[in-house]
Amino acid sequence: MDIDALIAAIFAEHPKDTIHGFTEDDVCTLYPSGSIDMKYAKDFQKLLQSAIAQLRTGSVVIVDMRHVDYISSTGVGAFVSSLVDAKRRDISVRLRDMQPKVSAIFQLLGFLSFFEEA
């Protein structure tokens, strides 16, 4: 799957917020960093959705959140929309190692429980 090209495109658009990821044994792991703000959220959602579309049924997307230190509601929205796509293809989206202030936003919006922890 061609997730590297997507990541490169995002990186060109948001040079300050690095992102990398790889896929192995039907598990795609993404490592975003920095701020998932309004502008970044849109592109990040595209990345998630493309990853979900390209993975095999039953795959797992893990988003390692340890280097994300800010997320806007739009960012949470990006995750939720991707989750909708993922459900359709029996793909699970898991969030790993969220900073408390980031998970607080998920919690406040009421979506934390929708994501499995990895």
Add this chain to the structure above:
Amino acid sequence: MVDSLLSRSQWLNSSNRTLAPLLMELFRIYAEDETERANISAVNAIRESFAADAAAVFYINGKKEFHICLAGLDFPITLDGPRWQSTIEAHTAEDEVTRFGPWSMPGIENPIAFWISARLYRIGNEGGYIFLGKNGGPWLELQSSALVELKRVMAPLFMIRHERGIAEHSRNEAEKRLAASESRLRALFDGMRDMVYTVDANDMITGVSVSACSLLGYASKHDLVGRPYRSLLATPADRLLFLDKIREDGFSDDYEVLLKKADGESIFCLETAHARKNDSGGIIEIQGIVKDISDRIRNERELWKMNLELADSNLKLQKTQQLMVQHEKMASIGQLAAGVAHEINNPLGFLISNNTTLEKNARKLQDAWAQMRSLEAPTMVGTEASSRIEQLFSQAFEIFSESKDGFERIQKIVSNLKNFSRIDQSQSLVDFDVNAGIESTLVVAWNEIKYVAEVHKKLDTLPLVRCNGSEINQVFLNIMVNAAQAIADQKKSAKGIVDIRTAQQGKNVVIAIGDDGPGIPEAIQNKIFDPFFTTKAPGKGTGLGLSISYDIIVNKHGGALWAESSPGVGTTFFISLPIAGPASQPE
């Protein structure tokens, strides 16, 4: 000022001494009174000094009003500009005393016989004029030159007063404008529905709009001014990120922040701010606007929730639909198979029975023939008739044997059909013979396969597998029929091959069903197990077969289902089933 005036007033020593007291009086008046009222006192003093019957000063004040101060009146008269102007133009000359009369002042009925007038000063287009009138006789030359003297001495003073009047007026106007602009800005700041704030270089709040109080639930602005801004945030550390951005770019657009109200509640806000910097680029102040977007967020959240729930119910619906299709399909196949098996079984029963009886009878007949030949008709041995009968017996037994074979094969098919349909009735886990499942499924699928492919089987000896046999058979059926259709779609003249292998691998049984069809294009390999994904023509495929199979193997049995495909070479589906059955039995 007075000194300079005096120095220009050397005339005091001249012949015209009568003017001295008046000039002193005028200086006193103007020194004491800086307002326009001084002109009233002045004109009265001039009338008295010149023993005139009427005296008037024409001037334009700082507010651009056209005024006349008439001796004997307590207030200046205001004329409209054109009338004032025409009066002046008609009765004054450039630099000399003008004599005229009889004439009456504008607005005053009684005409006065003799007038003299002079221009006191001129600044740009504007000037001040004095008119003196008397009735007794014409003005003396002495008086006329005294007026010139008066004008010469007093002109600088009048000019200064005039300019000061204008300056004062424009300052008043400017102050008014400033005050108006200040109050407009203040109203803008305080009337903003969004919170407006300023912080100093240390991020301490230096000012907030009134709306901040209602937004954050504070009683007064004083509760906010002087506090560090970050103390208003639900996560104070976020402010550092924000400030970094402002330091770097000079501004921050639509940054979402979570503010904490006085009662502790968090509200989503959108903040836009910019920095005011000094010449060396240091931040002096940050000015920002904060907009409450919690309503919008609430709506969006509802929408997202709804989408999620919708996706969930869609998924459930899809699963239910799959289940229904699966049950329906299996029920029809099962019923059909059971029906056919039953229908065949009855006539088959009496065919076998008849065949057995017939064979038994034929043997009896053969025995009887042997006895008869040896006892009563030995002469018949070797005759043509005798050998013909022997031949018929031998042919009959061959036919009986062949029929028996045929009946056994029919019996096996019927038993497979019954087997396929019988396990369909049960929903629970049984110890299932996978190889037998393959065999019975092949019987059901045989009609699809036999014209397009040969079936190669290599079935290892396997332990019984704990599973739902009918569901596993359905997976076999789906994959076998797919394989046959894939081969058929190639429209090759030669038959293809469906290769079926089973083997035990550790704690699992692996079943591989391969074909030498066209293979699956790489672009869709990841989608083949998605519900409703099909490449078949409308009406030929539901796009559910593999999705249902995936659900059965992976979700219900804890196994694995995958495909390996090389375009142009073929596709092999692998099914791996745990021998011990799924870890926990699904509902």
